[in-house]
Amino acid sequence: MNEPIRLLIVDDHPVVRQGLRAYLGLEADFDIVGEAGDGEEALAAVAEARPDVVLLDLKMPGTDGQAVLERIGAGGPRVLVLTSATEDTRVPAAIEAGAAGFVYKDIDPDALAAAIRTVHAGQTLLSPTAVRGLMNGGAAPPAPDLTPRESQVLGLIAKGQTNRQIARALGVSEKTVKTHVTNLLRRIDAADRTQAALWAVHHGIG
Amino acid sequence: MNEPIRLLIVDDHPVVRQGLRAYLGLEADFDIVGEAGDGEEALAAVAEARPDVVLLDLKMPGTDGQAVLERIGAGGPRVLVLTSATEDTRVPAAIEAGAAGFVYKDIDPDALAAAIRTVHAGQTLLSPTAVRGLMNGGAAPPAPDLTPRESQVLGLIAKGQTNRQIARALGVSEKTVKTHVTNLLRRIDAADRTQAALWAVHHGIG
DNA sequence: TCCGACGCTGGTCTTAGGACCAGCGAGGCA
DNA sequence: TGCCTCGCTGGTCCTAAGACCAGCGTCGGA
Numbered sequence: 001m002n003e004p005i006r007l008l009i010v011d012d013h014p015v016v017r018q019g020l021r022a023y024l025g026l027e028a029d030f031d032i033v034g035e036a037g038d039g040e041e042a043l044a045a046v047a048e049a050r051p052d053v054v055l056l057d058l059k060m061p062g063t064d065g066q067a068v069l070e071r072i073g074a075g076g077p078r079v080l081v082l083t084s085a086t087e088d089t090r091v092p093a094a095i096e097a098g099a100a101g102f103v104y105k106d107i108d109p110d111a112l113a114a115a116i117r118t119v120h121a122g123q124t125l126l127s128p129t130a131v132r133g134l135m136n137g138g139a140a141p142p143a144p145d146l147t148p149r150e151s152q153v154l155g156l157i158a159k160g161q162t163n164r165q166i167a168r169a170l171g172v173s174e175k176t177v178k179t180h181v182t183n184l185l186r187r188i189d190a191a192d193r194t195q196a197a198l199w200a201v202h203h204g205i206g
Numbered sequence: 207m208n209e210p211i212r213l214l215i216v217d218d219h220p221v222v223r224q225g226l227r228a229y230l231g232l233e234a235d236f237d238i239v240g241e242a243g244d245g246e247e248a249l250a251a252v253a254e255a256r257p258d259v260v261l262l263d264l265k266m267p268g269t270d271g272q273a274v275l276e277r278i279g280a281g282g283p284r285v286l287v288l289t290s291a292t293e294d295t296r297v298p299a300a301i302e303a304g305a306a307g308f309v310y311k312d313i314d315p316d317a318l319a320a321a322i323r324t325v326h327a328g329q330t331l332l333s334p335t336a337v338r339g340l341m342n343g344g345a346a347p348p349a350p351d352l353t354p355r356e357s358q359v360l361g362l363i364a365k366g367q368t369n370r371q372i373a374r375a376l377g378v379s380e381k382t383v384k385t386h387v388t389n390l391l392r393r394i395d396a397a398d399r400t401q402a403a404l405w406a407v408h409h410g411i412g
Numbered sequence: 413t414c415c416g417a418c419g420c421t422g423g424t425c426t427t428a429g430g431a432c433c434a435g436c437g438a439g440g441c442a
Numbered sequence: 443t444g445c446c447t448c449g450c451t452g453g454t455c456c457t458a459a460g461a462c463c464a465g466c467g468t469c470g471g472a
Binding site: 013014015016017018019020021022023109157158159160162190191192193194195197198201 | 225
Binding site: 162163164174178181182185192193 | 458459460461462
């Protein structure tokens with residue numbers, strides 16, 4: 001029998017991590033070498049535990065999955081991304097960053113185990129929706145590059161806040177907020193804040 | 207020692223169910239009497255296993271958590287709703303339907319066990335955000351009755367359209383659209399169209 | 413050193429948006 | 443019949459929003 005597949009589980013929900021551990025721990029060829037609840041923990045665990053495969057949730061507080069993918073880079077462990085239908089827009093960027101596969105979070109546990117083995121064997125695993133997202137993503141840049149401040153302002157727009165409210169929340173002038181809004185609208189190709197809010201919701205921001 | 211608290215776990219994600227089972231199964235005063243992956247299964251399990259407390263995810267395919275709540279009614283088990291920040295808008299309606307408590311999905315497992323005991327003991331458990339939603343919801347009906355036309359206009363707002371665009375799409379004057387917007391904003395208690403669009407998205411409209 | 417990106421701020425201006433006043437006609441119900 | 447709801451429309455008015463002009467200072471990289 002071969003060496004077991006060393007697995008790292010990265011998800012910000014303890015319940016999900018425990019569930020995955022419970023299922024995957026039953027697989028004789030898997031060795032769960034660690035867990036992480038956010039991106040920084042994940043990177044530390046990758047360095048320390050040296051997994052073969054990382055199960056990675058893209059949407060986490062702080063350093064998120066995309067950042068983890070980018071920092072792991074090409075030479076590190078295979079990354080199997082746990083995603084959901086509302087996160088499909090993140091797929092192209094994640095592929096670009098080196099993700100080896102995508103599975104939906106509601107995947108059957110046996111299918112998940114199979115997916116882990118598939119990516120560990122060096123293949124790339126894409127869900128049909130991910131393929132569709134790739135095709136779309138090939139036509140346009142996957143995610144416009146907002147500055148940190150623009151992202152922050154967008155997040156608050158996506159909470160329904162006015163410019164004045166955002167200005168108060170960030171401790172800057174309303175004029176400054178307007179500037180960021182004007183800039184971010186152009187970047188995401190939205191005509192107004194309503195469209196921006198919708199964009200943000202559909203891109204998992206806010 | 208008292209009778210154990212009979213628990214039913216309702217969530218469409220097997221991983222979540224397993225994770226909850228793994229945590230809660232360790233509690234000596236809990237007896238997990240079943241699991242369900244959707245609303246219909248949940249209702250069948252409630253009838254068959256007769257739980258004291260149901261852990262219920264509101265957002266499920268098919269018969270969702272709200273429908274489950276409504277069908278369980280007042281005489282049935284206590285329902286502790288598993289929610290997330292993006293689902294807070296569902297809170298007033300769920301309370302109206304009899305939910306005994308709300309916890310975020312990323313809750314610490316010990317806190318979750320405590321929450322279960324709390325609702326089992328007959329108390330109502332509300333997160334601070336849920337209280338805020340209640341206060342808003344207490345002043346207004348949980349699910350506003352929009353006129354057909356208002357719903358139509360809201361759907362188009364949720365697609366990012368301006369009043370002028372909506373007027374063209376519906377073949378009415380912009381003035382008429384403005385009237386509908388003013389009326390629907392008041393009904394859903396939104397300050398502006400951006401909030402209305404977000405409301406619509408979170409209520410599965412558009 | 414120069415240049416670009418970033419965040420911040422001011423100014424001017426136009427207009428879309430929304431509140432609130434009013435009214436009409438049609439349909440349904442007590 | 444009277445009242446309510448609905449959809450439609452007009453008017454007035456104020457302001458939030460956004461475009462586009464400008465500038466400052468800081469930081470990092472070539």
